[in-house]
Amino acid sequence: MLEFKNVFKSFHNESETIDVLKNISFRIETGEFVAIIGPSGSGKSTLLGVAAGLDKPDTGIVSLDGVNITAENESNLADLRADRIGFIFQNFQLLPGLNAIENVGIPLYLKSSLTEAEILKKSEKILESVSMSHRATHFPKQLSGGEEQRIAIARSFVNDPKIIFADEPTANLDFKNSKTVLDLLLYRNKEQGTTLVVVTHDPDVAKLADRVLEMKDGEIISDSRNKKKIPSAQSKKVTAKKTTKQKKTNSRLKQASR
Numbered sequence: 001m002l003e004f005k006n007v008f009k010s011f012h013n014e015s016e017t018i019d020v021l022k023n024i025s026f027r028i029e030t031g032e033f034v035a036i037i038g039p040s041g042s043g044k045s046t047l048l049g050v051a052a053g054l055d056k057p058d059t060g061i062v063s064l065d066g067v068n069i070t071a072e073n074e075s076n077l078a079d080l081r082a083d084r085i086g087f088i089f090q091n092f093q094l095l096p097g098l099n100a101i102e103n104v105g106i107p108l109y110l111k112s113s114l115t116e117a118e119i120l121k122k123s124e125k126i127l128e129s130v131s132m133s134h135r136a137t138h139f140p141k142q143l144s145g146g147e148e149q150r151i152a153i154a155r156s157f158v159n160d161p162k163i164i165f166a167d168e169p170t171a172n173l174d175f176k177n178s179k180t181v182l183d184l185l186l187y188r189n190k191e192q193g194t195t196l197v198v199v200t201h202d203p204d205v206a207k208l209a210d211r212v213l214e215m216k217d218g219e220i221i222s223d224s225r226n227k228k229k230i231p232s233a234q235s236k237k238v239t240a241k242k243t244t245k246q247k248k249t250n251s252r253l254k255q256a257s258r
């Protein structure tokens with residue numbers, strides 16, 4: 001469960017103050033898939049960073065599974081993120097000096113309980129689940145945008161997080177890569193009960209969510225539930241086709257999470 005209570009955040013520079021989050025309150029239940037939409041500059045990425053404990057609000061409370069993360073110090077927050085949170089950044093943020101498999105393993109290096117061999121094994125399996133094993137030793141600059149995105153997604157999955165925050169995970173991807181990314185995220189949400197919070201400009205992604213929060217000028221201006229779809233005969237056919245593809249993804253992911 002993620003809860004914001006009266007959260008405010010501003011950025012200051014020499015000449016002005018920008019109020020980016022203005023009295024944000026909401027609650028997301030465990031297992032929900034929530035899309036956050038809104039125009040550029042409305043505060044979506046800032047909100048996601050604050051939710052994941054990457055950034056502090058000025059005032060207000062953010063709690064994750066009952067822990068008030070605004071009150072935690074940086075070391076406790078790092079542990080909490082390594083244990084419970086997966087984060088997919090808007091611009092991937094892969095480390096340029098590490099190859100693909102090393103980038104995937106970063107969250108596990110922060111978990112001191114695992115040996116080097118265990119980290120490598122887990123990273124290999126997750127890399128396979130996003131069909132990127134053949135690029136394991138490539139560095140970010142040798143990867144395409146879609147490949148970098150899949151590495152970023154693998155990195156967000158590797159610690160089996162309880163909640164995944166994804167900032168525009170399908171932006172700049174072609175249809176096929178977008179679908180792969182969405183299938184991977186949906187599998188985590190529907191089959192493993194992972195809470196999913198996705199910032200998106202894509203109406204097709206927002207339609208897949210259980211719920212849509214809309215931001216404007218630092219405020220949440222609407223909070224609506226998507227209707228559950230009742231498949232017609234025609235869409236059942238489409239669903240059946242998707243299911244075959246999904247099964248392949250599912251079996252890869254099942255192997256990976258063993």
Ligand SMILES: Nc1ncnc2c1ncn2[C@@H]1O[C@H](COP(=O)(O)OP(=O)(O)OP(=O)(O)O)[C@@H](O)[C@H]1O
Pocket residue numbers: 011012018020038039040041042043044045046047090
């Ligand atoms: N570190 C910062 N310092 C100063 N201003 C910032 C900082 N980060 C964000 N802002 C400002 O805060 C506002 C909200 O930014 P944010 O990145 O949250 O928007 P967004 O809704 O994610 O936009 P986009 O859809 O373009 O990604 C913008 O006006 C931005 O310029």
Ligand SMILES: [Mg+2]
Pocket residue numbers: 044045046090167
């Ligand atoms: Mg953004």
